[in-house]
Amino acid sequence: MLQDVDISSVRVQVIATHHHYWKEMDTLDHDPQLSPSLKNAYHLWLVQDGCVEVTASGKQWSIKTGEACLLPIQLPRHIVTPQPTNWLSIALRITVFQKFNLLQNMELITQWRPTDEEFRLMESWMLQIVKARLLRQPHYPLMSGGLAHALFGLCWPHIGPAPLDVSIHSGLPHWLAKVLQSIAVDPSRSITELAQESGFSPAQFRRLFHHHIGQAPRDYLAAKRLAAACDLLEKTDLPLNDIAARIGLRDATNFSRSFKSIYGHTPSQHRHLADQQPEEGNL
Numbered sequence: 001m002l003q004d005v006d007i008s009s010v011r012v013q014v015i016a017t018h019h020h021y022w023k024e025m026d027t028l029d030h031d032p033q034l035s036p037s038l039k040n041a042y043h044l045w046l047v048q049d050g051c052v053e054v055t056a057s058g059k060q061w062s063i064k065t066g067e068a069c070l071l072p073i074q075l076p077r078h079i080v081t082p083q084p085t086n087w088l089s090i091a092l093r094i095t096v097f098q099k100f101n102l103l104q105n106m107e108l109i110t111q112w113r114p115t116d117e118e119f120r121l122m123e124s125w126m127l128q129i130v131k132a133r134l135l136r137q138p139h140y141p142l143m144s145g146g147l148a149h150a151l152f153g154l155c156w157p158h159i160g161p162a163p164l165d166v167s168i169h170s171g172l173p174h175w176l177a178k179v180l181q182s183i184a185v186d187p188s189r190s191i192t193e194l195a196q197e198s199g200f201s202p203a204q205f206r207r208l209f210h211h212h213i214g215q216a217p218r219d220y221l222a223a224k225r226l227a228a229a230c231d232l233l234e235k236t237d238l239p240l241n242d243i244a245a246r247i248g249l250r251d252a253t254n255f256s257r258s259f260k261s262i263y264g265h266t267p268s269q270h271r272h273l274a275d276q277q278p279e280e281g282n283l
Contacts, residue, residue: 006184008223009097009168009213012148015041016091017130022050022081031076040101041073041093044151046114046122050085054078054109061109063087066119069111070103070159088126092148097213100171105161112158125151175199176212187225188248191217225249226262233267234274240267 015038032038045052046068054061056077063069071077073091096102114122125147132140160167169177175198182189182197194217195205209217225247232243244255252267259267 006168006180006224007164010102010149010152011093011095011098012145012152013093014090014129014133014144014148015093017126017133018089019086019127019130020089021086022084024081024083026081028079029077030079032074038073038093040095040103041091042070042103043073044090044092044126044155045069045071045087046119046126047085047087048123050081050083050087052085052087053080053082057108059108061111063111067111067113068119068122068155068158069109070106070155071109075108088123088130090126090129090148090151092152094152096168096171097215099212099214102167103159103161104171105167106159107161110159114154114158118154121154122151172212176209179209183221183224187221187228188246189221190248191221221248222258226259229255229259229267230263230270233271243267 045063047063047065049065051065052063054063054071054077056071056075061069094102129144129147132143156164162170169180172180179194179198182194191205192202195202198205200208206217209215209220213220228247229243232238232246236243238246240252240255244250244252247255249255249258256266256268259270263270265273
């Protein structure tokens with residue numbers, strides 16, 4: 001069974017899109033003036049046909065037909081196409097907790113050859129993002145956001161400098177990474193308990209937590225508790241009182257009220273809806 005990784009703090013945003021058609025020996029010297037809006041931003045390239053040669057920091061790369069690469073936008077580079085080449089380029093901003101760069105430990109340029117299936121998916125998703133942006137379709141932000149996360153997820157096994165859960169916590173203080181892990185294991189933990197284990201007063205804990213996560217610990221805990229409740233509703237037959245106790249709420253009434261305020265239906269209704277979904281083996 002795959003272990004769930006909490007990705008709710010990861011944000012992948014499309015900044016710019018291009019579909020390049022270059023002739024033989026076309027060149028470009030890319031020397032960006034980095035603005036705050038391009039911090040934590042990367043170019044994702046997918047070469048459909050031809051070859052893109054990149055020189056940066058005294059090194060050279062050749063990204064050929066069927067290959068992909070990810071490189072920081074702020075990296076000065078010389079680009080040349082030794083033959084007619086077309087490739088897709090999506091500029092992505094990638095952050096965790098809206099604070100730090102998830103790929104802060106990535107190699108200068110990461111290059112790989114997707115499988116045939118991965119290439120087909122990447123090409124299709126990138127083309128849709130490019131087309132929708134050019135046409136200025138009103139649903140573009142919604143569609144591009146979803147596809148950008150899907151693209152990043154497809155690329156992660158090739159570009160991730162560490163396991164995803166480790167990378168998500170890598171920019172946090174050690175005590176806070178332990179707190180988030182503790183909440184993931186047991187969302188019934190109280191703020192007072194977590195503050196004591198971290199060596200802070202509750203007031204200090206709340207202030208530091210909000211500073212690093214951008215969210216009050218009370219709100220973060222509430223979201224994680226209800227997410228854990230969803231999992232228990234879908235995978236167990238536990239009574240609502242037992243689920244409420246497991247996630248740190250007083251009783252089934254309090255649990256049902258909180259659950260409905262977020263999801264728009266009661267826990268019992270959620271369990272019924274989950275039961276109506278076909279099992280994976282019966283699809």
